[in-house]
Amino acid sequence: MKGWLLKWTNYVKGYQRRWFVLSNGVLSYYLDQSEVHLASRGSITLKAAVIEHVDPCTFAISDSSKQLSFRVKAETEAERQTWITSIELAKGAKMPAADKENPAPTEVKMIRNRRTRVPDKPHYPLSLWTLMKNCIGKDLSKIPMPINFNEPLSMLQRLVEDYEYSDVLDIAASCSDECEQLAYLAAFTVSAYATAETRINKPFNPLLGETYECDRTDDLGWRCLTEQVSHHPPITALHCESKEWVSWQQFSLTSKFRGKYLQVNPVGGAFVSFPATGRRYFYRRVTTTVNNIIVGKLWVDLEGQLEIVGSNAAKGYKCILNYIPYSYFGREEQRSIKGVVLNPKNEAKWLLRGTWNDKVEIAPVLHTSGPAKNPSYTTGEYRVAWQRRPAAPDSDKYYNLPVFACQLNEPEEGVAPTDSRLRPDQRCMEEGAWDESNREKLRLEEKQRAVRKQQELKEKQAIAEGRPFSAYKPMWFKLERVEGSTEFMHVSKNTYWQAKAAQDWSGCPNIF
Template sequence: MCTVSVPKICLLILGAVMSEPKTPTPPPAGDTYKGWVFKWTNYIKGYQRRWFVLSNGLLSYYRTQAEMGHTCRGTINLATATITVDDACNFVISNGGAQTYHLKASCEVERQRWITALELAKAKAARMQAESAPGQGGVSQNSEVQSALRTLGSKVEDLSTCNDLISKHGSALQRSLSELDSLRMTGEAGDKIRQVTERATLFRITSNAMINACRDFLALAQAHSKRWQKALQAERDQRVRLEETLEQLAKQHNHLERAFRGAAQANATADNTSAAGPGKGEASDDDDDDNEFFDAMEEAPEFITVPEPLAMNQESPSQELVPLKKRRTCISDKPNYSLNLWSIMKNCIGKELSKIPMPVNFNEPISMLQRLSEDLEYHELLDKASKCQSSLEQMCYVAAFSVSSYSTTVYRTGKPFNPLLGETYELDRRRESGYRSLCEQVSHHPPAAAHHVISNRGWTLRQEITVASKFRGKYLSIMPLGTIHAIFEKGNNHYTWKKVTTTVHNIIVGKLWIDQSGEIDVVNHTTGDHCHLKFAPYSYFSRDVARKVTGVVMDKDGKAHYVLSGTWDEKMEFSRVMQSSRGENGTEGKQKTVYQTLKAREVWRRNPLPEGAETMYYFTDLALTLNEPEEGMAPTDSRRRPDQRLMEDGRWDEANSEKQRLEEKQRSVRREREREAASQRAPHDSYQALWFERCEDQITGEQIHIYKGGYWEAKDCGSWEGCPDIF
């Protein structure tokens, strides 16, 4: 039959399409060219010496040879670049206007060597690009399309086999019918033979139509496959161009900021130029920049304090308690692992931080539950507050406590581990400091942790924190959501407040630094007293002290009683208001309030960091003990996390593997829980926390998790049967 050859042709075409994409062979060692070249940076610094590497059609440069393993300062694809010669030593490489390198060799001979190497590399890159362009998509071809084509080819091969069998049996049937027809049988037998012959002919025509339809289907699939691959490659190229453009815009923004600062600094006073700020450094070119600043307009202070010479009786220092257990004072030094943050974060702009798969290289070896427990670093402020006779003075200590929790973040640029659902952390310091704390991860999406602290010195602290975070390209914003409650037995005073926004700057280039900004309203729901705290964002041009915090404590009628001032990374003071009056108008027409106060009294001061903190993630004395193993811990305690423990021991490669295993285990458990919920027609979010129960807060009306008890009793009995297997 003539249709036998059709599927064979189809198979030949399919074989050509299904064959593995041809991977461009890497150039031999002779095609790689390296050396020092002078690169134009700016009009201030002119040409700067840089290490250039030409390989695989790409020209990359670094500040030094040592940077080749981790930090590439820029790359141009020579396949689409133009190379021009200015003079004996200068030459220019441009890539469509987005990237242009003005380069200068040490001599004319060296310049000619570079030009020759670049032209050869460009020709080879263009040739390889042309070879891989038609429908193949290079080595990054879509594996799903390839798999579909392989399956399609297998099915067409089955059809071809069936076609051969049909042809073979059809030919035999035709011969048999011809032999019967040659007998010239008449009557009913002859009619039957003619019917069978007609049906055989119809069968042959149908078979031919089926094979032709299969051939058309295969051709259509091949055409669509090529279009899909071309569209996919176009999207990839567009993504690369957008990434390059974004990085260039970030650097240009950086240049404009430094130029603006330089112009302002030239006209600033000596006091202004000496103002302290995080990460101040010498101006440099695009690939030298190690510093970045968050600039904000300087705002006029809301009030002015005029201290009187009168002094209040200083409070006698509380007697220090000797710990009953000697706790560790150091951990393993942080390994010197180099990793380019931009290479990971560039694909995550606009995403939630909790949904970004981050290696442990950017973590610190504690979980978010342990980081939350660090709010108790200065628990003695609440101890003092519980002894106050006046609710207004008590408000000063509570406000200072709300500020003190940020002092541990000033150098802590590492990200804590995201807790697994059901993970817990206990901090039992009842015999040493009079309190014990319990945290539990009660939700995974959105991530939420419930925290409950009870002290035998007359206070209770509870909170449920959900961290919302967004990566904005140049900085990372972390917005804690949720309310913190502090309840005192004496007077039954119930305080609430929320946390401010934390911003991590210089994500792309420069040295990471952290700032806190926003406002906190501490409210006493029992008396109506309130304290408004303002965290001023850092400004390079401000003459005021960096990281400044100011606040006023007022009663329910709005009368000011205390003024607070200080910084969130060092200390806070409060002063008793004796008299207040309206002053002159400020810079924006707002009338300032002038408070006449007594001499300021220090209410809180940051504890010094332990010796060698820079090699131990800048942990405080308390933070160094948080991951120390203890007896009787729950199976879900953060100190039992294997990836976190491996990272603390400096075994980061093993920690990364273990982290992936734990995350995949958590995902599989969640899928199983959703399947069970679907079978029972229950909501997907039917997960129930073990030690906390969900209810409505009577003060704020929010849906929160309240500690329902039972944990410490279970610990005393060593009964952990209800704990999930999360590690």
Template structure:
């Protein structure tokens, strides 16, 4: 008797021959697999008869030969797979029969088939689920803990059919999920279709490979058991078990071979076509990039020309007005606001009218282009010097009192390093636009963190400024702000800084650096308060800097760490942000250089949570609900839990320029700080000769010049002390000791009305002197 049975998708021969034994035993039949195996070129097994009992052969080859009417089997219908499976419910009821439906990468179950129309008992997305096999009939599906199905099939073959269908559906769901997340789609539909087909074949290969591995392991275990048996009565059962597993293993291997052949054929057919299509796409992208670059240049040229004409017209109109008013300022503000409009899309766009409607009385006036800043300095020479030979006798001393050669410096002064705090001035620009003082606090706090990002690789020591040394940073045309620093004290070294922006904020600070060398590391403690004042809302913020530590002074590679706590306080509203810089710890599991903070109002209610690192980025999240922890016995206080919305990035570090490692790891801004510039004061750090020589790589000359300047400063200090002593003698006052009697030129000493500290505040006059081109009264320090 011959029966033809379809073995798809595992075998394409599609038939099995059935021969009844001579004993005519209804419970024992012989099924020869010769037609199946011979078509797959297996000469050893092509004419071998395998004895099986009828119930066993019914479950063989995924139910392909025969099926029992009493055992319901899964029913494939297109991409949908349905069938009865036993599901574990609880320890009282145990496994219960449920109707499972696999469709579109989702596995759902119901109590009965009738429930499919109205009540779903549960669903698992296979794209993120894991499928594991417990034993012959049991398997588990889990999506990571929230949902776990412990399932049991009626037989091993049925379980295998479900496993195969589930893994194929999972692979397809994962592919569809990955494709849906892509935003850039290919325009070539033919290539896209071929890629999907190949991807499907690759997933089929992966699935079949997993099946082969599972069946191969089971076969090896069975063979091992067979070898250990003696020729007893149970030998027949073991032989049949080995035969069943060998058959399943062989069918799966054939399926993998067929999938490999299909994959190879598709790859060969479409390889050349893909190469041509890819090259065409690359050529088109290059052409589009070139076109876009040309359009950008033309747009920039037209924009500059229009803005120049508009400025000329505005100047002509303002000449007829009563005096300088809001007209001049508005032109400048519009010029500055243009760059901010690129960051946040406005609700509407205003287009200027045609220039022909404006009266032009000075057509020859043109807009002066912005100065092109330099992008490179001379590479750092490779001079070796033993740091320990210099610092071994200086343990415990102030860093400012240690005679350090320029070999350990970087070619900028401390005043220029202080000006680098404005690297991310855009944060203050955005803060000045905030409607909420609490949101404004987030930007101010991020700004206080951003100033440390420039120090992560900067192990060089900046030059100690000479008394009376100044540094100006005029970025009014590019960024809308002006900055001035002056060294107002030498012992202790103190620098005053004042920056003002046309975009509504002012930044001022006086920093005194206290430093100690501890043998293995160097601690730098900035003392002083930083103030940020905003015109809008008149919000006044203050904070202090954290401690900077330079590690591996003696042995190893130098590295920088920032640690401590900062309290950013809004003295107008009472808002406060507490920031914590976690020190580096080898045993900590947290990310390195971590910074966390909480923004609270005057009542102590949390509104925002900040998190990030001081060398990379900061994010802030709106707090929706918080639960305060109380005393918990001997374990101390519990941590407060904040429920927040999705985090928003408030600041990210700019990438370093190319070749920064050979240029002292300077940022783009730092590379321009010591660039020569006309019109600066004679005391400006750009004019300092030893610093200029070092930047040019002439370190020996720089060291000699540094010694000359330091000796000149000592002579000037002794002269001031003599003058102070003579004044004290003439006034016949013995209550006060001799002092330097030095007064800063551009800053005046007074009491800060916010902190009560004695500080130096900018008194004005510098920028007016620069406009006149006359810096009278500047000391000769160089």
């Protein structure tokens, strides 16, 4: 068994969220899931452990000497009881006697030892004149931007970061009540913006046909695939799956430069499905604004309304999340969000509150009063549905990347030849060879333009000769009509992981 619990630290820090793992008669805890391959922060052997009931959600567990003790709090009484029952079973469990003549095979689950940071960002000052002098007399749309504005990750990898807090989705999958499930799902959608406040560098724009796989079934229980399926307009398709849930997205964006700020408007949307219950939900992202583009310190804000709409077995259920923009004269806390979960009768059942860069709390609605346009809610006790993991003290030295993001571009064998990890300009940047990275970036962009011109020429020839022309088709995704809609979306062909197992990359384009 594994999951989040609040562990008592001291009277200064109080309770802190920690990842607990119950395995082989030992209860251990870590800062988060990314540490499970490292030594635990603390552990108790359960054979002679003593459990003390504190309150409906809290219990304490001590070792046989009572010199080591954990005081932990679950989110609900039911969750606390589940942990206590599992611990009691682990205490009384006996290992089967070994058959010396026919020893039973032992299954060993290997968890990869992953890195926790990337090399420090080198100091390469860039003046405005250095950038502008390369633009004189040239078409600005074809001027490559230097990597000084980038971080060593592809946009494909940034999208996979949406699933860093997949444990919130795991909790949502375990909820029997539709409204409670939707409240946790809403908290999960907020977690995608956890590092937006400090991540001011842009990711690398993916090349057409570029892919990225992230297989974390060994520790996080899911695997994900992304592919750049279109270049003009740039569109990315994503498919992520675990035993309890499946998620797929299509992402694109439009941006508008307003002088003092840059506004980024996402296009497309995301689905999350829970196969065990047949419930499915859809949502779109909100607008991101980067302020002080020319003068001052850059800072990021989010604004807009995110609506999560249920379908199939969840038809009629929805959640409305409001991202409240910063206002100098406003009373709201900066970067705050507020939300409400509604049932098919349009009755409020759960409320959400918090900030998109820290945590989200949820609470059941017990009573609603007042006018429909401005209702007043009486709620039960709020609980933490999602909380951001603290950044490393020196993360500002390496692009403010969290541990999970640092692991995304770690070299890995057996991936497709189009995988972002193999992209030379991105790899050179991570390793600090920025001059070489800029040269590689220019080479790749020129190569992509040449391929596109050849495709356009073939298309013109086909039209002139009156014969059909086959447009570009993605390798691992296909365009399908969204069920119950007139829109189309790229969905997985479910062929990638079989190809990887066979190491058959014969159909992959040569993009690097």
